[in-house]
Amino acid sequence: MPTDSKKLRAALIATALWTIALIVAFLLDRPVAQALRDSGIAARFKGTLLAEILKVPGDFWFTAVAALLLTIFHPWHWRAGGLVCLAALVSGMNSIIKWTAGRLRPFKAKGHPDELFPFQFDPFIGGISGLFNVGNVCFPSGHAALAFATAQMLAMLIPRWRWLFYAGASLVGLERVLENAHWVSDVVAAALLGVVGAKIVWWLCELVVQQLRADADAPPVPSPGTPLGSRGNPREVEG
16 A cells, blocks of 8 residues: 555645646747847757757657667567557557647747747638648657657666666657647656656556466566566666
């Protein structure tokens, strides 16, 4: 029971922090987007080599390479690679959320290219066809969602390097904001989607493994940072 109480307390604290982060991000949306345009930073930064480099952890090929390397070198092999792929798949829900929210990128409102409408939402924009063919919808950021989903799963698989993974994902979010491709809140919402999505994948897979082990009368599954499928003493996975 004490452990359950600690988990509940941690979940409540995390929920409160994410809620505060989203509220602050929404308040920053307009002033940040306007400042980036007025200063010329967005125009100068967009399309540069630096922008493309910072965006790399949010590309699908980066996640695919990470999954392949884990399959080859991680103690869990294909299981580790599979977990990363599943986390990436869940982060793909951002497309459905984008369509549902119908929020447009900064300075992309039709007929109002010089105005900002950070709190304007058009749910299910474009109808059913809009799910597949609507440009400039932005909430949440697809690049940031994928980057944070990949980072979170890598952090659980290789905890020693978790802050490096989080830093890489954060740079993706920063890049999306700096070129005014996304509002600040788009990135925070994407981070929430990626992190929570990866944790849900881990939890569901853990339940499956625990059930299989129970059927085989085997020890329980280790917690994040110890090899899934290991029958020896838990040990941290070295990065």
